[in-house]
Amino acid sequence: MSWHDESSSPYDASELRKQKEEQVETELNPLGHSGSVAMFEEDLDGGDAEKDYVMIKPVNDEDDTSVMITFNQGITPFILTLTFVASISGFMFGYDTGYISSALVSIGTDLDNKELTYGDREIITAATSLGALISSIFAGTAADVFGRKPCIMFSNVMFVIGAILQVTAKSFWQMAVGRLIMGFGVGIGSLISPLFISEIAPKMIRGRLTVINSLWLTGGQLIAYGCGAGLxxxxxxxxxxxxxxxIPTCIQFGFFVFLPDTPRYYLMKGNVQRASEVLQKSxxxxxxxxxxLKVNEMIQLNQSIPGKNIGQKVWNMTKELHTKPANLRxxxxxxxxxxIQQFTGWxxxxxxxGTIFETVxxxxxxAVSIIVSGTNFIFTLVAFFAIDKIGRRKILLIGLPxxxxxxxxxxxxxxxxxxxFVGNEAQVLHGGFTSWGIVIIVFIVIFAGFYALGIGTVPWQQSELFPQNVRGVGTSFATATNWxxxxxxxxxxxxxLQNITPSGTFAFFASLACLSTFFCYFCYPELSGLELEEVQTILKDGFNIKASMVLAKKRKQQVASREKLKLEPTHEIIEA
Ligand SMILES: O[C@H]1[C@H](O)[C@@H](O)[C@H](O)[C@@H](O)[C@H]1O
Known part of the structure; x- marks a missing residue:
C-alpha cells in the first residue's frame, strides 16, 4: 500500500480556502451579514429542508484558516452498524483478559501432565499483556499505512490462531505462545476499535459511541467471569x-468484508471519492x-506528514508528535x-x-468477583449516558476523588x-468473616463504580486528542502506556502485598489517585461535543481548560436550540 503523495493532491489549501470563503459569503450568508461567519442553519440550496449543519469559527484561530463545517444529524443505522461491529474488538479485549483467571484454576494437570507452578501461571497471564504491548506499539502506524479495517481483520486472524493454539494445547509452552499471539490481537483491537469509532461518529455523540467499545469490553470481562465460574x-x-x-471474532471478520474504512483514512490515502461515499452514507x-465542503475541509485541516518511505514518515510523525505543542499536550x-487508569490499581x-476476598x-x-466486574459493567453504562451530556472532564473529576x-x-x-504475608501465605490477625471484611468488599465495589464512571472509560477516548496526521502514532504511545x-x-x-502490606498497597494506590485528580484538573480540557479537528485549536497554546468548557457548553446549546437558531441565523459562537 502506498502513501498518499501530497504533491499530487488536486487540492491546494489557499485555493480551497478561497473557494470556501466564497461559498460561505455567497451561498451560506443569504442575509448578507458581513465578516467571518460564525454559524448558520440555512440549507445550501436555500430550501426548507431539515437543516443539517452548522458553520463554526474555531477558538483561538489566529490565522483564520478554517471554518468548521459540522454535520449536526442524528445517528444513522449505518453508523450504528459500524460502531457495533468495530466494538467487537472491545469484547475480545475483555473476554480474553477476563477468562484466564478461571481457566488457570481449571487447567489442573492438562498441560504436560503436571500442575502449573506459580511462575507458569504468571507467564500465561502476562503473555497476553506482553503481546498487546508489543502490537500496540506498531498498530497505530499500521492503521495509517494499511487502513483501520484491514488491521482489525488482521487482529481477527491473530485471535483465531491464538485460540486454536490454546484449545489444542497439550504443553505449557503451546498455551503460552497461544496467549501471546492472542495478545497481538488484543493490542491491535484495543487501539484501533476506539480510533475507528471516533472517526465515524457524529461529534455530539462521539463519546457515547466510543463508550460502546468499553461496554463490550467490561461486558466481555463479566461474561468471561460468569462462563468461567460455570465451567x-x-x-x-x-x-x-x-x-x-x-465466535465473536469470526462474526467481526465476516462483517468487515462488506463494511468500509473511515472517511478520514480514505482521505489520508487521497481517495476522495470513497471518503465522500462513506460520508454520504453516514x-x-x-x-x-x-x-x-466537509471533505475539502478535512483535507485542508489534515495535511499528511511528508516522507519518502514508511520509515521516514514514521520518524517525521514521531517528531511532529513531540515537537508541535498541541500534539505534545x-x-x-x-x-x-x-x-493513571492502570497505576491506580483496578x-x-x-x-x-479472588485471592483478596478469600483472605478477608x-x-x-x-461470586464476589462477579459482583465487582458487574459493577464495572453497570457504571460503564452510566458513563455511556454521562460522557457527552455531563462531559468527560466532570466524570473524571467525580470518579478520581x-x-x-x-x-x-x-x-x-x-x-x-x-x-x-509470609512467603506466598497470607496470615490474618482477625480471621473469618469480620465487619472490616465487609467494609473492604463494600468499598471495593464503590471503588469499581467510581473507576468505571471516569478513568476506566475516558482514556479510551484518546483518538480525539490527536490530529489525523499523528493520530496513529499518538494513540500507539497512549495504548502502549496502558499495556x-x-x-x-x-x-x-x-x-x-508482601513487602508493603495490603494496607500500604491500597494507601499507595490512593495517593496516586489523589495526585491524578490534580493532573486532570489542570491538564484535561472538556472535549465533549467538539469536532476532532477543533480539539487541536483548544490545545494549540495551552491546555485551555476554561476555553474548552465554554466551547463545549456552546456546542451543547447549539444543538439544544436548533429551532431557535433557524429564526436567528447569525450568532458569533466563539471568542478566543
Ligand atoms: O478500560 C478498561 C476496563 O476498565 C477494564 O475493566 C480493564 O481491565 C482494562 O485494563 C481497561 O483498559
Missing part, C-alpha cells in the same frame, strides 16, 4: 471457555455540496490518562480479587484486619 468443574471446561472466543440527509494527556482487583473471609470469592476515598477506607480496613502499566501492576501486585 470450572467441567472436564476440559477451560478449552470450551477459550473456544467460545472464536449522513444521508446532507446535500452533496455539503459533503464536498495531546500526548501528555493521552499517556497520562492511560497511565486491574490488580481484576486479576487477584469470603468463601465464595468468585471517589476512588481516592474508597482506597483510603480499604487501606484502613486492611490495617485493622491485620494481614501480613505497560497493566503488565507492571499484574507482575508487582502480589510482591507489593
Amino acid at each position: 470450572t468443574h467441567v472436564n476440559n471446561g477451560w478449552r470450551i471457555l477459550v473456544g467460545l472466543s472464536l 449522513y444521508p440527509e446532507a446535500t452533496e455540496e455539503l459533503v464536498q 495531546a500526548l501528555i494527556i493521552g499517556c497520562g490518562l492511560q497511565g 486491574n490488580s482487583l481484576m486479576y487477584f480479587s 473471609g469470603f468463601t465464595n470469592s468468585s 471517589g476512588m481516592t476515598v474508597s482506597l483510603v477506607v480499604c487501606s484502613i480496613a486492611f490495617h485493622f484486619i491485620g494481614i501480613t 505497560a502499566g497493566s503488565l507492571v501492576i499484574a507482575s508487582t501486585f502480589l510482591t507489593m
Whole structure:
C-alpha cells in the first residue's frame, strides 16, 4: 500500500480556502451579514429542508484558516452498524483478559501432565499483556499505512490462531505462545476499535459511541467471569471457555468484508471519492455540496506528514508528535490518562480479587468477583449516558476523588484486619468473616463504580486528542502506556502485598489517585461535543481548560436550540 503523495493532491489549501470563503459569503450568508461567519442553519440550496449543519469559527484561530463545517444529524443505522461491529474488538479485549483467571484454576494437570507452578501461571497471564504491548506499539502506524479495517481483520486472524493454539494445547509452552499471539490481537483491537469509532461518529455523540467499545469490553470481562465460574468443574471446561472466543471474532471478520474504512483514512490515502461515499452514507440527509465542503475541509485541516518511505514518515510523525505543542499536550494527556487508569490499581482487583476476598473471609470469592466486574459493567453504562451530556472532564473529576476515598477506607480496613504475608501465605490477625471484611468488599465495589464512571472509560477516548496526521502514532504511545502499566501492576501486585502490606498497597494506590485528580484538573480540557479537528485549536497554546468548557457548553446549546437558531441565523459562537 502506498502513501498518499501530497504533491499530487488536486487540492491546494489557499485555493480551497478561497473557494470556501466564497461559498460561505455567497451561498451560506443569504442575509448578507458581513465578516467571518460564525454559524448558520440555512440549507445550501436555500430550501426548507431539515437543516443539517452548522458553520463554526474555531477558538483561538489566529490565522483564520478554517471554518468548521459540522454535520449536526442524528445517528444513522449505518453508523450504528459500524460502531457495533468495530466494538467487537472491545469484547475480545475483555473476554480474553477476563477468562484466564478461571481457566488457570481449571487447567489442573492438562498441560504436560503436571500442575502449573506459580511462575507458569504468571507467564500465561502476562503473555497476553506482553503481546498487546508489543502490537500496540506498531498498530497505530499500521492503521495509517494499511487502513483501520484491514488491521482489525488482521487482529481477527491473530485471535483465531491464538485460540486454536490454546484449545489444542497439550504443553505449557503451546498455551503460552497461544496467549501471546492472542495478545497481538488484543493490542491491535484495543487501539484501533476506539480510533475507528471516533472517526465515524457524529461529534455530539462521539463519546457515547466510543463508550460502546468499553461496554463490550467490561461486558466481555463479566461474561468471561460468569462462563468461567460455570465451567470450572467441567472436564476440559477451560478449552470450551477459550473456544467460545472464536465466535465473536469470526462474526467481526465476516462483517468487515462488506463494511468500509473511515472517511478520514480514505482521505489520508487521497481517495476522495470513497471518503465522500462513506460520508454520504453516514449522513444521508446532507446535500452533496455539503459533503464536498466537509471533505475539502478535512483535507485542508489534515495535511499528511511528508516522507519518502514508511520509515521516514514514521520518524517525521514521531517528531511532529513531540515537537508541535498541541500534539505534545495531546500526548501528555493521552499517556497520562492511560497511565493513571492502570497505576491506580483496578486491574490488580481484576486479576487477584479472588485471592483478596478469600483472605478477608469470603468463601465464595468468585461470586464476589462477579459482583465487582458487574459493577464495572453497570457504571460503564452510566458513563455511556454521562460522557457527552455531563462531559468527560466532570466524570473524571467525580470518579478520581471517589476512588481516592474508597482506597483510603480499604487501606484502613486492611490495617485493622491485620494481614501480613509470609512467603506466598497470607496470615490474618482477625480471621473469618469480620465487619472490616465487609467494609473492604463494600468499598471495593464503590471503588469499581467510581473507576468505571471516569478513568476506566475516558482514556479510551484518546483518538480525539490527536490530529489525523499523528493520530496513529499518538494513540500507539497512549495504548502502549496502558499495556505497560497493566503488565507492571499484574507482575508487582502480589510482591507489593508482601513487602508493603495490603494496607500500604491500597494507601499507595490512593495517593496516586489523589495526585491524578490534580493532573486532570489542570491538564484535561472538556472535549465533549467538539469536532476532532477543533480539539487541536483548544490545545494549540495551552491546555485551555476554561476555553474548552465554554466551547463545549456552546456546542451543547447549539444543538439544544436548533429551532431557535433557524429564526436567528447569525450568532458569533466563539471568542478566543
Ligand atoms: O478500560 C478498561 C476496563 O476498565 C477494564 O475493566 C480493564 O481491565 C482494562 O485494563 C481497561 O483498559
